[in-house]
Amino acid sequence: MGSDKLLFIEDLHKYYGKHHVLKGVNLAVNEGESVVIIGPSGSGKSTLLRCINLLVKPDKGRIVFDNEEITTGKIDVRRVREKIGFVFQHFNLFLHLTAIENVMLGLIKVKNYPREKARRIAEEALLSVGITEELWNKYPAQLSGGQQQRVAIARAIAMEPKLLLFDEPTSALDPELIGEVLKVMEKLANEGRTMIVVTHEIGFALKAADRVVFFDDGKIIEEGSPEQVILNPKTERARRFLFSIRELYRLE
Amino acid sequence: MGFAEEIVYLVSTYGVSLFNAMLLTLEITSIGFTLGVLLGLPISLGRVYGPLPLKALLAAYIELIRGTPMIVQLFFIYYALPLVGIKLDAFTASIIAIGLNSAAYQAEYFRMAFGAVPREQWEAALSIGLSKWSTITNVIIPQGVRIAIPALTNELIYLLKYSSIAYFVTVPETVYVSKVIGAKTLLHIQIYTITAVFYILVAVVLTKSAKKLEERVSIPGLVVKGRI
Ligand SMILES: Nc1ncnc2c1ncn2[C@@H]1O[C@H](COP(=O)(O)OP(=O)(O)OP(=O)(O)O)[C@@H](O)[C@H]1O
Numbered sequence: 421m422g423s424d425k426l427l428f429i430e431d432l433h434k435y436y437g438k439h440h441v442l443k444g445v446n447l448a449v450n451e452g453e454s455v456v457i458i459g460p461s462g463s464g465k466s467t468l469l470r471c472i473n474l475l476v477k478p479d480k481g482r483i484v485f486d487n488e489e490i491t492t493g494k495i496d497v498r499r500v501r502e503k504i505g506f507v508f509q510h511f512n513l514f515l516h517l518t519a520i521e522n523v524m525l526g527l528i529k530v531k532n533y534p535r536e537k538a539r540r541i542a543e544e545a546l547l548s549v550g551i552t553e554e555l556w557n558k559y560p561a562q563l564s565g566g567q568q569q570r571v572a573i574a575r576a577i578a579m580e581p582k583l584l585l586f587d588e589p590t591s592a593l594d595p596e597l598i599g600e601v602l603k604v605m606e607k608l609a610n611e612g613r614t615m616i617v618v619t620h621e622i623g624f625a626l627k628a629a630d631r632v633v634f635f636d637d638g639k640i641i642e643e644g645s646p647e648q649v650i651l652n653p654k655t656e657r658a659r660r661f662l663f664s665i666r667e668l669y670r671l672e
Numbered sequence: 673m674g675f676a677e678e679i680v681y682l683v684s685t686y687g688v689s690l691f692n693a694m695l696l697t698l699e700i701t702s703i704g705f706t707l708g709v710l711l712g713l714p715i716s717l718g719r720v721y722g723p724l725p726l727k728a729l730l731a732a733y734i735e736l737i738r739g740t741p742m743i744v745q746l747f748f749i750y751y752a753l754p755l756v757g758i759k760l761d762a763f764t765a766s767i768i769a770i771g772l773n774s775a776a777y778q779a780e781y782f783r784m785a786f787g788a789v790p791r792e793q794w795e796a797a798l799s800i801g802l803s804k805w806s807t808i809t810n811v812i813i814p815q816g817v818r819i820a821i822p823a824l825t826n827e828l829i830y831l832l833k834y835s836s837i838a839y840f841v842t843v844p845e846t847v848y849v850s851k852v853i854g855a856k857t858l859l860h861i862q863i864y865t866i867t868a869v870f871y872i873l874v875a876v877v878l879t880k881s882a883k884k885l886e887e888r889v890s891i892p893g894l895v896v897k898g899r900i
Pocket residue numbers: 436439441459460461462463464465466467468
């Protein structure tokens with residue numbers, strides 16, 4: 421395990437009752453790398469991301485993050501989560517807080533920054549995702565889906581995480597709003613942030629990913645460069661799935 | 673004398689004692705309710721998020737309160753506690769009984785309200801590294817309390833009427849004084865009409881104020897359908 425490995429997952433298993441959801445996942449992510457995970461619904465992609473930031477407790481296997489095994493009992497879960505940003509499919513902004521307060525909450529309550537400093541960082545983060553001043557004091561319900569998701573991204577990056585996890589960040593968005601979110605994510609990838617993105621946006625994968633992982637039935641069954649996995653998959657399963665996705669895109 | 677004149681007579685003759693009685697009713701209600709919030713909120717938190725023994729203890733408390741008539745609880749506090757050396761005047765005993773009773777109900781309303789906060793709000797808070805407690809105070813309580821307002825309004829109006837149990841330990845609140853005046857003047861229907869109007873008026877004012885409060889603290893864009 422080299423020191424440039426930020427994340428190292430080894431033989432990870434998760435059961436929901438008798439349902440074996442993760443069946444031995446092995447994945448290593450380098451510092452600065454952006455990895456796209458593609459795979460059919462129900463294959464366990466969200467579960468994998470949730471295991472990484474310990475929202476879900478894996479049943480077997482190891483996760484080493486930032487040179488520290490986080491799957492032992494002794495770990496300070498909060499400190500790990502603080503270092504991992506999570507962007508949800510349905511944004512999950514705090515409903516009772518304005519855009520800027522959403523970004524500030526973690527800075528104040530987790531990082532213990534004074535209000536002024538938190539506000540400065542939050543403003544910067546919001547601007548970097550294209551949320552301009554007139555939107556800062558809007559509540560989530562007053563923002564479009566694309567704006568909400570960008571605020572959610574700002575909330576994640578303001579904490580200066582070492583790793584960003586995206587769980588289908590654009591699949592709850594109207595088609596015309598997907599672009600603005602993908603653009604922000606591309607920018608983050610180009611800045612050299614380490615990120616794992618679960619998405620079916622193969623255009624994004626081809627443009628911004630360093631590596632694509634095809635996930636099926638609780639396991640990684642194929643991985644490689646975006647061109648190779650998306651345009652030229654080796655396994656029959658991946659070929660079929662990607663074919664159906666490509667058809668879908670052509671139709672749009 | 674006609675009905676209206678009799679009412680005028682009652683008000684002009686007994687106005688001051690009626691007024692004081694009504695004031696007492698409002699005092700018992702508001703202090704009892706406040707006590708109920710101050711106890712009910714922590715009880716609900718302990719019951720939902722506390723360690724197992726605490727959960728069980730608080731659940732038992734709620735069952736005990738809900739399973740016995742409020743009047744029995746009041747008699748217990750007023751007549752039984754002096755046996756162990758705790759002697760309370762009737763007014764204080766009434767407030768404590770109502771507060772303890774209301775706390776159990778309010779705890780349940782808060783519990784339901786916290787349960788109605790979407791699970792995703794928890795996940796979002798935990799994912800940025802907030803602790804469980806910090807999530808509760810910064811996310812769950814602010815959203816849950818808003819959800820609880822209508823139920824708490826009902827509880828307050830309920831208490832307004834049930835504060836009259838203080839009558840049974842001779843607190844000169846509205847019902848007690850009305851009864852005394854009724855017995856003295858034999859104008860029963862007339863005096864209880866005045867009393868009823870009082871309760872209705874207060875209930876209407878409370879309902880309207882609660883609606884205002886609810887609107888004031890409502891989250892912009894969330895309750896009102898459509899974009900602003
Ligand atoms: N909390 C849970 N309790 C029980 N079963 C769950 C839970 N979460 C997920 N599952 C099950 O685990 C399996 C994998 O779910 P997961 O959400 O990880 O899949 P996914 O690949 O993200 O799918 P999708 O593309 O639909 O989001 C599914 O069969 C799902 O029903």
